[in-house]
Structures are given as structure tokens and as C-alpha cells.
Amino acid sequence: MSKLKFMIPCDEANHVCDKSQYKDASLWEKVILNIHLIYCRACRKYSKNNGILSKTIKKAEVTCLDKECKENMKKDLNKVLKEISN
Amino acid sequence: MYLRKYLMKQPTIIKINYFYHKTMPNHIINPNKWIDLYADYLFNYTISRVSDREKAQDLVQDTFLAGLKSMKNFKGEASERTWLISILKRKIIDHYRKINSNKGKAEVRINYNDSESEGDWLEERVADPFDKTAEDTMQNNELSDAIYNCLGKLPQKQADVFKMKTIQGFETEVICNELNITASNLWVIIHRARTAMADCLKENWF
Incomplete structure (x- = not known):
């Protein structure tokens, strides 16, 4: 039990907070984060903003092109570039 | 008196103008980096307006190619991205024009000739209450544009x-x-x- 820390510094808390936005944080990490949030006002604010950011991005349904598609585009573009420069 | 003032002012104006033009950030065009920098932004812009992945992809590709071909016309007044977006906008409009002209030619659907699906078409026309409203989509478009602006x-x-x-x-x-x-x-x-x-x-x- 002595190894388990209940108090973590803020940068670690932020790290866990970022992780939990992507569902990468373990249960223990989340518990510790919440303990930290009880007494740390700055981190409370940060984690609140972080949550809103995730929600906004999810709501906006942004997409992007996959890598393969970009590579194909690059090939085509380069072909035309060569044609033009010749 | 007024004239003299005017005449005295004139050179400074010219000087300022000259200076202004010299310090204006002249945007340089560099097609090699286009795809890394702008492909996602343009794609997202298109997909919120065309809502068909493949079509949007084609439109973005067309935009880049068109950009290459008219590279000489790029004056450096706007940033590359603004310039590409203005091409893309035209491409999207063209796309819709094409669709509409095809629609005009033949839009006769004879799907309801079997007795089982009789009357289906009326139900099809009722608006889906769970569908997004136009305002929602519009706000979403703006939001994703804003997100990509920030990403940029x-x-x-x-x-x-x-x-x-x-x-x-x-x-x-x-x-x-x-x-x-x-x-x-x-x-x-x-x-x-x-x-x-x-x-x-x-x-x-x-």
C-alpha cells in the first residue's frame, strides 16, 4: 500500500486527464485524478475545458483523409507537376 | 492653402504606399506541401457540403490539379489556403450544376409498378423527425471549419x-x-x- 500514492502533482494529473479523454486511463488513474481534482482548482478548470473540447470535436464530426488516399493524391500531383515543368 | 497642403501630402502618401507594398507579406506558392497542409482542411470543407466521401475526395483532387494549372495566376495577395478554397468553392458549384442538369433530363422513376410496394412513395416523402435540421447542419459546418482553422x-x-x-x-x-x-x-x-x-x-x- 505504501507504493500507492494518493496525491499526484498537477502535470501528472493533466497527463491522466488527457489520457482519459481517449479512454486510455486505467481505473486507478481515474480515481487518483478525481482525488486530485477535489483539492486542485486549476486542474478542475483544465479538465472541464478538456471535456468540452472533446465533446465539441465529436459533435462537429470532423473527418480527414486516410494516408493511402493522400499518397495517391501526391503521386497524381507530382505527375502533373512534372508535366508542367517539362 | 488646401491645394498646397494636398501637394505636400502627396509624396508621403506615395511613400507609404510603396512601403506598404514592400512589407506586404507576399505569399509564395509551394505545391509540394499542399497535400500535407491543406488536404484535410479542403476535404472537410467539401464533405460538409457534398456529403459523399468519394465525390468529395475527387473534388479535392480536382482542386489541387486546377491549382497547379493556374499557378501562374496566383498573385500572392491571399494566402495559399484562401486561394485553394476559392477554387474549391467553384468546383463544388460546378458539381451541383452537373447533378442538376442530369436530373432535368430524366427523372422518371418507375419503381412502384409491383403491387407490394404500392403507396410507399407517400411515406417516403414525410420528413424524418429524427433527421438533423438545416440549422444544426449549418452550425456543424461552421464548427468543423473553425476546428480546422485552429488546427491550421x-x-x-x-x-x-x-x-x-x-x-x-x-x-x-x-x-x-x-x-x-x-x-x-x-x-x-x-x-x-x-x-x-x-x-x-x-x-x-x-
Whole structure:
């Protein structure tokens, strides 16, 4: 039990907070984060903003092109570039 | 008196003008970086207006090609991105024009000749109450534009990592292997990107 820390510094808390936005944080990490949030006002604010950011991005349904598609585009573009420069 | 003042002012105006033109940031065009920098932005812009992935992809590709061909006309007054977007807008309009002209030619559907589906067409026309309203979609369009605007302000690496993690939803290990960075490195980059994004979006959207 002595190894388990209940108090973590803020940068670690932020790290866990970022992780939990992507569902990468373990249960223990989340518990510790919440303990930290009880007494740390700055981190409370940060984690609140972080949550809103995730929600906004999810709501906006942004997409992007996959890598393969970009590579194909690059090939085509380069072909035309060569044609033009010749 | 007035004339004299005017005459005296004239040279300074010219000088200011000259100076203004000299210091104006003259945008340089560099097609080699187009896809890395703008492909996602343009794609997202298109997909919120065309809503067909393949079509949107084609339109973006067309835009880049058209951009290459008219590179000589680029005067450097606007940024590359603005210039590309203006081409893309025209491409999208052309796309809709094409669809509409096809529609005009033959829009006779004879799907309801079998007795089973009789009367279906009336139900088809009733608006789906769970469908998004026009206002919702519009706001979403603006929001995703804003997000990409903010992403464009991030350093290239941060934007890449953030995109892969948040939008494409890759696992941490996959990104680390792809970009050759350690996990802790990745989280630092993500943290910086998130703070920057939150600050940027705060002005308009939170």
C-alpha cells in the first residue's frame, strides 16, 4: 500500500486527464485524478475545458483523409507537376 | 492653402504606399506541401457540403490539379489556403450544376409498378423527425471549419498527432510506430495541442 500514492502533482494529473479523454486511463488513474481534482482548482478548470473540447470535436464530426488516399493524391500531383515543368 | 497642403501630402502618401507594398507579406506558392497542409482542411470543407466521401475526395483532387494549372495566376495577395478554397468553392458549384442538369433530363422513376410496394412513395416523402435540421447542419459546418482553422494554426507535428489521435482515433502505439516517437513524447504533444486548440476555440465556440 505504501507504493500507492494518493496525491499526484498537477502535470501528472493533466497527463491522466488527457489520457482519459481517449479512454486510455486505467481505473486507478481515474480515481487518483478525481482525488486530485477535489483539492486542485486549476486542474478542475483544465479538465472541464478538456471535456468540452472533446465533446465539441465529436459533435462537429470532423473527418480527414486516410494516408493511402493522400499518397495517391501526391503521386497524381507530382505527375502533373512534372508535366508542367517539362 | 488646401491645394498646397494636398501637394505636400502627396509624396508621403506615395511613400507609404510603396512601403506598404514592400512589407506586404507576399505569399509564395509551394505545391509540394499542399497535400500535407491543406488536404484535410479542403476535404472537410467539401464533405460538409457534398456529403459523399468519394465525390468529395475527387473534388479535392480536382482542386489541387486546377491549382497547379493556374499557378501562374496566383498573385500572392491571399494566402495559399484562401486561394485553394476559392477554387474549391467553384468546383463544388460546378458539381451541383452537373447533378442538376442530369436530373432535368430524366427523372422518371418507375419503381412502384409491383403491387407490394404500392403507396410507399407517400411515406417516403414525410420528413424524418429524427433527421438533423438545416440549422444544426449549418452550425456543424461552421464548427468543423473553425476546428480546422485552429488546427491550421498549430505546428505541423502537433496537428498531425492531434488529428491521428482525436479524429482518426488511432491507438497510441500505432501513432508512436508511425511517427517514431515515444509514448510520453506523444502525450506531451497531445497536451500542447489540446491546450492550444482549447484556447483557439474558446474565442468562438465555448
